[in-house]
Amino acid sequence: MPEPLPVNVVLADLDSQWNASNVVEPFFIEVTGNNEPIRFDLNRGDHVIGRAGSPAFDEEPIGNWKYGNRTYGIELEVYTRSGRQRLYDLMAEIRRLCHSRMHSLTNFQRQQFMGFEEETQEHANVWMGTIEIELVNNAVLLET
Numbered sequence: 001m002p003e004p005l006p007v008n009v010v011l012a013d014l015d016s017q018w019n020a021s022n023v024v025e026p027f028f029i030e031v032t033g034n035n036e037p038i039r040f041d042l043n044r045g046d047h048v049i050g051r052a053g054s055p056a057f058d059e060e061p062i063g064n065w066k067y068g069n070r071t072y073g074i075e076l077e078v079y080t081r082s083g084r085q086r087l088y089d090l091m092a093e094i095r096r097l098c099h100s101r102m103h104s105l106t107n108f109q110r111q112q113f114m115g116f117e118e119e120t121q122e123h124a125n126v127w128m129g130t131i132e133i134e135l136v137n138n139a140v141l142l143e144t
Helices: 006-017 084-100
Strands: 027-030 047-062 067-080 110-119 127-141
Touching (some): 006 027, 006 047, 006 084, 047 127, 084 110, 084 127
Parallel strands (some): 027 047
Antiparallel strands (some): 047 067, 110 127
16 A cells, blocks of 8 residues: 555645635645745735655554554645735634544544744745644554
8 A cells, every 4th residue: 555645635635625715725835855946926825835744754663563653744834925814814724624624534543733833034024834734643553
């Protein structure tokens, strides 16, 4: 069985379940690891950039090391030009989806919203924050 791609799964779920009546849907971009710079136009709308977190994958054996707990880290960078309140509205919608769809992802037992960090940089009229999400599979058979 191929390993699931957690960033792809989360971004696809956010895209399909986003409630535009709460917050206008942003553009979703997945960082694939190539060395090309990411370019996006905030004049067209808000953007959510998905990438593997740190650590991207963690495995903790339990008991006799036949089973273990697996966690996959994901970071979502949220960018907007529409103000700080808009940044927090985008974060709240992502948090709402994580909580309401906690057990809805096929390849993972649980999706957890871990936190949000607002990044204050020297960019004029650009608000940015980083959201941490974990996907968890507990007590799964460890392949040898």
